[in-house]
Amino acid sequence: MSSAVFSTSAAQGRPFVFDSEIRDEVCPQPSGAELFGEARPPRRVVSTISNAALKDARLAEVTPASRLAARMAPEMVPSGIAEMDALTGGLPRGCLTEICGSASSGRSTLLLAALAAATRRGEFCAFVDASDALDPQSVAAAGIELDRLLWVRCGGNSQQVEPRLEQLMRVADLLLEGGGFGMIALDLGDIPPQNARRIPLATWFRFRRAVEYTPTVLLTIERQSIAGSCSSLLIKLGSLKLGSSELSMSNSQYPAPTHAQLLTKVQVTAELVRSRMDRKPVRSAEITFASRTAWAAG
Amino acid sequence: MPFACIFVPDFPVAAVLRAEAELRTQALAIFEGRPPLEKLFAVNESARRIGITPGMTKAQAELCSELTLRSRSRLQESLAHAALLDCAQSFSPCVEDAAADTVILDLAGMESLFGSLSGIARNLFRRAVELGLDGSVAVASNPDAAVLAARGFSGVTVIPAGKETESLGSLPVEVLFTGGPEGEKKEDAQQKESARLLATLERWGIRNLRALAALPEVALSERLGQEGLCLQQLARGSASRTLVPVEAPAIFEEAVELEYPIVLLEPLAFLLNRLLEQLCARLAARALNTQELRLTLELQNLAGVDPHLDIFGIPSESDASHDVSQKAAPHFISGRQGKFCRTLSLPLPMLDPKLFLKLLQLDLNAHPPGAPIQKIHLAAEPARPRSAQGGLFLPPSPEPEKLELTLARIAGLVGESRVGSLELLDTHRAEGFRMRRFVPGAIQERSAQENHLHKKDKPAGERSAVAALRMFRPPLKAAVTLENGQLVCLACAKKREVQGNILWKAGPWRSSGDWWEREAWSRDEWDIALQNAEGVTLFRLVHDLLGGGWFVEGTYD
Numbered sequence: 001m002s003s004a005v006f007s008t009s010a011a012q013g014r015p016f017v018f019d020s021e022i023r024d025e026v027c028p029q030p031s032g033a034e035l036f037g038e039a040r041p042p043r044r045v046v047s048t049i050s051n052a053a054l055k056d057a058r059l060a061e062v063t064p065a066s067r068l069a070a071r072m073a074p075e076m077v078p079s080g081i082a083e084m085d086a087l088t089g090g091l092p093r094g095c096l097t098e099i100c101g102s103a104s105s106g107r108s109t110l111l112l113a114a115l116a117a118a119t120r121r122g123e124f125c126a127f128v129d130a131s132d133a134l135d136p137q138s139v140a141a142a143g144i145e146l147d148r149l150l151w152v153r154c155g156g157n158s159q160q161v162e163p164r165l166e167q168l169m170r171v172a173d174l175l176l177e178g179g180g181f182g183m184i185a186l187d188l189g190d191i192p193p194q195n196a197r198r199i200p201l202a203t204w205f206r207f208r209r210a211v212e213y214t215p216t217v218l219l220t221i222e223r224q225s226i227a228g229s230c231s232s233l234l235i236k237l238g239s240l241k242l243g244s245s246e247l248s249m250s251n252s253q254y255p256a257p258t259h260a261q262l263l264t265k266v267q268v269t270a271e272l273v274r275s276r277m278d279r280k281p282v283r284s285a286e287i288t289f290a291s292r293t294a295w296a297a298g
Numbered sequence: 299m300p301f302a303c304i305f306v307p308d309f310p311v312a313a314v315l316r317a318e319a320e321l322r323t324q325a326l327a328i329f330e331g332r333p334p335l336e337k338l339f340a341v342n343e344s345a346r347r348i349g350i351t352p353g354m355t356k357a358q359a360e361l362c363s364e365l366t367l368r369s370r371s372r373l374q375e376s377l378a379h380a381a382l383l384d385c386a387q388s389f390s391p392c393v394e395d396a397a398a399d400t401v402i403l404d405l406a407g408m409e410s411l412f413g414s415l416s417g418i419a420r421n422l423f424r425r426a427v428e429l430g431l432d433g434s435v436a437v438a439s440n441p442d443a444a445v446l447a448a449r450g451f452s453g454v455t456v457i458p459a460g461k462e463t464e465s466l467g468s469l470p471v472e473v474l475f476t477g478g479p480e481g482e483k484k485e486d487a488q489q490k491e492s493a494r495l496l497a498t499l500e501r502w503g504i505r506n507l508r509a510l511a512a513l514p515e516v517a518l519s520e521r522l523g524q525e526g527l528c529l530q531q532l533a534r535g536s537a538s539r540t541l542v543p544v545e546a547p548a549i550f551e552e553a554v555e556l557e558y559p560i561v562l563l564e565p566l567a568f569l570l571n572r573l574l575e576q577l578c579a580r581l582a583a584r585a586l587n588t589q590e591l592r593l594t595l596e597l598q599n600l601a602g603v604d605p606h607l608d609i610f611g612i613p614s615e616s617d618a619s620h621d622v623s624q625k626a627a628p629h630f631i632s633g634r635q636g637k638f639c640r641t642l643s644l645p646l647p648m649l650d651p652k653l654f655l656k657l658l659q660l661d662l663n664a665h666p667p668g669a670p671i672q673k674i675h676l677a678a679e680p681a682r683p684r685s686a687q688g689g690l691f692l693p694p695s696p697e698p699e700k701l702e703l704t705l706a707r708i709a710g711l712v713g714e715s716r717v718g719s720l721e722l723l724d725t726h727r728a729e730g731f732r733m734r735r736f737v738p739g740a741i742q743e744r745s746a747q748e749n750h751l752h753k754k755d756k757p758a759g760e761r762s763a764v765a766a767l768r769m770f771r772p773p774l775k776a777a778v779t780l781e782n783g784q785l786v787c788l789a790c791a792k793k794r795e796v797q798g799n800i801l802w803k804a805g806p807w808r809s810s811g812d813w814w815e816r817e818a819w820s821r822d823e824w825d826i827a828l829q830n831a832e833g834v835t836l837f838r839l840v841h842d843l844l845g846g847g848w849f850v851e852g853t854y855d
Contacts, residue, residue: 080763081763102832102833102835103768103795103832103835103853103855104833104834104835104836104853104854104855105855106763106765106855107855108766108767108768108855109763109764109765109766109855110763111766112764112766113763113764121693122692122693123693123694123695124694124695124696124738131768132716132769132771133768133769133770133771133852134768134769135766135767135768135769135852136720136722136729136730136731137722137767138764138765138766138767139720140722141764142763142764142766143764146719146720146721146722147719148719148738149719149720150705150717150718150719150736151717151718151719151720151733152708152712152716152717153712153716153717154712154716155712156712156713156716167711167712170711171708171711171712174704174707174708174711175704175708177704178696178697178700178701178703178704179694179696179697179700180694180695180696180697180700180701180738181694181696182693182694189768189855190768215694216694239832239833239834240827240833240834240835240836261802261803261804262804263804263825263836263854265765266765266836266854268763289763290762290763291762291763291764291765292762292763292764292765293764293765293854294764294765
């Protein structure tokens with residue numbers, strides 16, 4: 001074997017063949033079927049080679065890393081909240097993003113802000129609501145263009161969780177297959193974690209593959225992370241705490257009657273748990289921002 | 299000026315074959331009349347070869363096992379005639395409706411649009427075949443010559459100008475006296491006159507048009523009068539007249555009457571597919587699309603139906619739907635057949651028979667007829683095709699056809715009233731909104747018009763996030779403990795995490811309305827914070843002042 005043959009075949013990605021070992025087939029023993037059939041012309045075959053050479057032959061089929069096509073980094077779009085964009089760089093197109101947290105952690109606030117930013121860009125968005133929990137007044141207050149938002153309300157009159165989840169998955173499949181949406185949001189915020197975890201990982205993997213190489217942002221909100229490694233971005237929101245300045249009240253120094261108090265803003269704490277957007281090591285980063293209530297936002 | 303003629307031989311047979319294409323290779327005969335005196339009045343070529351002729355009784359024809367019999371369908375004949383007119387109108391605006399089986403087109407000026415006369419003739423022939431009509435097409439320099447050539451020669455015939463006499467010479471003289479499909483009743487006097495003239499020509503030994511054209515004019519006029527001269531002009535191909543154009547109504551309907559009622563959706567889909575293809579072909583011939591499809595099914599009287607027969611499954615109950623595009627459920631008139639009507643409204647003009655079939659199937663799955671079907675009628679409302687200019691840098695948007703199918707499938711999963719876009723109502727009442735149809739196409743057109751207004755919007759950095767409320771639908775009934783009129787603790791039987799001591803509260807904020815209506819409302823709203831296992835959660839608590847109950851309406855999230 002000459003080294004020249006080895007390097008040429010490897011560079012061209014072909015299994016390499018030793019010219020000196022190609023020979024005409026020795027007349028084989030005819031089988032019963034062949035005795036009565038037409039005579040076949042002799043074949044030129046590669047002779048048997050050793051195990052080490054076989055291994056080398058397989059390695060030659062592997063494309064060198066230097067020739068692998070570079071995967072383009074996904075396009076990042078604004079989330080609608082400047083602090084979040086500073087933390088994550090935005091929301092990636094063609095990827096699955098998870099936002100998890102407990103109730104009152106700010107998940108829906110973040111979700112509606114992202115939808116508002118998407119509709120402002122002129123994109124159409126779909127909101128698949130597993131618990132039928134969307135508040136139209138909050139949608140309007142967040143600045144979402146109502147005509148550009150498709151709302152799918154799962155569950156109907158049934159309060160059972162399983163049928164809602166099944167509907168959500170099937171609707172998500174249909175929307176991803178149809179395509180054309182700038183953002184598809186799946187709201188599992190009120191689904192108990194033990195039920196949400198029963199969604200197979202294969203389903204999330206299928207969603208991820210469906211949205212890959214499309215301009216769609218796939219966003220889910222839930223109580224705990226359930227998509228595993230299928231999500232490219234995982235943001236965890238901290239629970240609301242009382243006793244600090246996180247609940248802002250009009251007169252916090254002196255206790256005031258209830259009718260004089262007003263919920264004006266809620267502090268949201270967000271932590272970037274996982275990001276596959278860049279090659280730097282993932283570091284946990286936290287940010288805090290305030291969300292104002294609709295009557296305080298003006 | 300060139301004229302074209304499309305002639306469909308054995309028109310009643312062709313009309314039936316248009317609805318049942320699988321009979322094309324069989325011997326087919328059409329009968330008419332009251333039983334037991336039905337007689338054959340139209341047969342196709344295959345039936346003629348085995349000795350079946352018009353005029354035989356049905357009983358005689360039934361002796362032939364190879365023959366397929368169908369009763370005359372005037373409905374199919376009118377639909378076939380409408381298709382013939384559509385075919386002609388797709389090539390010329392000036393069309394004369396000469397007979398049920400014959401149309402004449404004025405091709406003046408059409409060569410610059412459609413090419414040579416022979417090309418136009420071939421395209422006419424092909425278009426007629428696409429619409430389910432096997433006919434003959436002829437082009438000549440005057441209408442009558444074109445009609446004679448179409449009736450006399452099969453396939454495509456083009457007679458060069460000045461060669462009419464030579465080209466028509468070989469045709470038999472009988473072609474001068476055939477007009478309209480068999481069975482169309484002519485006046486008796488006209489029939490007798492035609493028979494007399496034909497008999498006279500036969501006695502003279504005139505067998506073809508060449509011989510008739512060669513007769514001396516004076517002698518002919520002395521013996522047969524003005525009619526004879528007219529016949530000679532027709533035989534020479536020198537008769538000239540103007541067309542009497544007809545304005546074909548823009549009615550696009552297809553129907554089929556069934557020999558046996560069908561009870562399954564699959565054969566119904568098969569028939570709908572055929573009707574949709576014919577309908578779309580006719581619309582395409584007139585360069586039109588459709589934005590509304592109306593399906594009417596004539597149902598068999600349920601009194602005659604086996605009660606154990608599973609017919610399309612149990613009809614679904616109609617939920618409170620805000621979608622005005624869907625008509626009501628079927629109604630039945632006792633003692634007579636009922637009609638089942640569905641209307642499919644499309645967001646934009648479209649012309650895709652496969653998409654229409656899928657949408658109709660999804661609709662019928664959700665709203666089954668509930669009785670066997672005896673007749674299917676499908677009508678399309680014509681609309682101009684939409685013109686949309688795509689842009690290279692526009693944001694992504696769903697394709698209208700794909701989106702319509704996706705929305706129909708989603709509606710089948712969650713219900714028609716639970717998918718769409720939001721519309722806020724002008725009220726402060728809780729849940730003051732309604733769902734409406736999601737139509738991206740209309741939004742894009744409106745956006746394109748509004749772009750010039752240069753709306754300035756705040757950049758994301760200057761815009762603060764608005765705290766969202768997550769609703770509980772229906773609101774959770776709560777048991778509230780009060781001390782000295784103050785909220786102390788809360789418990790919800792249906793949700794364990796919504797219970798505990800109230801750590802913080804703001805309110806009440808009173809709102810009321812519609813006091814002049816029967817459904818007046820009045821409530822106090824509280825914003826409260828509860829401590830639970832996950833931490834602190836903010837809720838909106840509502841006290842219904844009229845009903846007296848406490849409800850947890852939602853969570854601030």
